[in-house]
Amino acid sequence: MTDSHNPDDIRETLGLRPVINVSGTMTSLGASIVVPQAVAAMTSILPQFVEVNDLQKKASPVIARLTGGEAGFVTASCSAGISLAVAAAMTGNDLAAIERLPDTTGLKDEVIIQMGHVVSYGAPVDQGIRLAGAKAILVGQATSCYPYHLDGAINERTAAAVFVVSHHTVQYGLVALKKFAEVCHARGVPVIVDAASEYDLRIFLEQGADIALYSSHKFLGGPTGGIVAGAKDFVRNTFLQNMGIGRGMKVGKESILGTIAALEAWEKRDHAGIRERETGYLNLWQQTLAGKPGVTAVIEPDPTHNPLDRLRVTIDPQAAHISAWDLADALAQGSRPVIVRDHEVEHGYFYMDPCNLHPGEEAIVASRLTEELGKARASNAIISTPVENRYTRRMAGLMRWPD
């Protein structure tokens, strides 16, 4: 196996495992590789005092230029953006009401969301709504929602509607954004779109969102942060929440400037070149897996149409001598742990995401696949632990933290 001891790797000094991220932009793995322009920007501002609201004024036109919104600012995370935008929809620019939250006495406090959008991205979407003091009003059913559900839920207490764009949500049977916005706007209800992990910075505002929210630390390769973009008054009222519930979601000067730099770098990024490199990784892994007993590897497009493909690796435990989840766990062990995308692994497959690799890691991933599949084939028994045990083990580990 490739030995890539690297004395410059901070993880070695810290005693942390040098994980290779083949799962995508995961908060639990440190989100993404921060682009050098953002690292430099953050380093330059960290020792300096700045008037932070003025720095946010510098973020606004950059966010506006890239998103097509009228204004924007940077907050702690996309998740924070949900709570702040919901708060703004309730309080407007009433500073006393902003300070009173999450007490919503006298305010409109209902926020509509399609049931099929109430997912967990590591925390529940509806909690982001409730944190502001609002009530999440779930409309439709898990896999079906019609405009009449939406329309029927709007009343004089409705403050806003939240729309989530994500592979986590139900991908059929729900109201699409354009129609969603049309129904909401006809009743004077503003629409907040959680587009945390989407590449297209313009389309959701184009399709009727009043505010679109993105993560700085996902595909943009920025520092941990959230981007709020949209209609100027609504963005301002969202910004004003920094004097209220937003205080606990504070973003530092380095993340504001780092996000600006990441956005500017995104404008100039060689998107086609990166796609080509990623396709090369996928082809390498697919070739590595070709002909291996019990393994089927297919390149699939991203479910929410981001310009990104992933390799879906389906495992037949009888032929491969290992289950998909035991293989995922085996890959995550050893001196070069490879973390695959395993949200749906109980179905017998996982994905390999090429978008967060350092050059050279793709070859280590290929050799780890060969190594672990070879070990499994050589075993007489079929390695297949009950999938529920995996969850139990993870939870037990979490409940022991920090031990």
Ligand SMILES: *Cc1c(COP(=O)(O)O)cnc(C)c1O
């Ligand atoms: C990642 C994600 C979030 C959370 O974004 P953060 O910036 O990490 O808070 C919210 N919604 C969706 C759909 C996500 O994918």
